Amino acid sequence: MLQLVYVSSLSPQADFDPTAILATSRANNRRDGITGLLYSDKARFLQALEGPEAEVEAAFARIKGDARHRAIVLLSRRTVDTREFGDWEMAHRMPGTDADRFIERVRELTANADPNVRATFEGFVKVRDGA
Template identity: 65%
Template sequence: MLQLVYVSSANRREAPDPVRILATSRRNNHRDSITGLLYSDGTRFLQVLEGPETKVAEAFARIEADPRHRALVVLSRRTIEAREFGNWDMAHHAPGADADAIIERVAALSANASSDVRATFDGFAKVRRAA
């Protein structure tokens, strides 16, 4: 099973709609047996995809072609024995929302991830809280 972690920025010309992204992602990921976590604050995205190697690669190719994303950087790509993020979920930090609550939610959602991946999500959430 493949686990891929990437970060990207929202393309300001293509305003991201987190509700629409979540609905489409849930549909596609369920179909392709992909799970993971997407953290978004509307400006930056940090996502982990876990599942069959070909399906994760196809999903990432769709993301790379999506005009709502720019400056995609793969942070980690590794083979895993078991899913570290369980069922798909999305954490979204809306402007004015309780930043500490989102950090706690991200920590809970990434609790079973490897220490490196968990630290990536924790650090990202904390940095984005300050942004």
């Protein structure tokens, strides 16, 4: 099974609608047998995708072609024996919510991930949330 982790920036002209992004992602990923984690903060995306190699590569190609993304950087490409992120999740902190609780939620979602991948998500969330 293939696992990809990438980071990207939201294009300045793009509308950020986490509800629509989550709905589309869940439908596509369920269809393709892909799971993972998407963290967004209205400016950047950090995502892990896991599943059959061809489907993960196709999903990543769609993401690279999506006008909402720019400056896409592939951080990790690895073969994994089992899913490290379980069911699809999207972490998104709403304004006014507790930053510490949000960071704890990301830790829960990445608990089974490779230590380097987990550190990438935890570090990214802390920096982006100013923790």
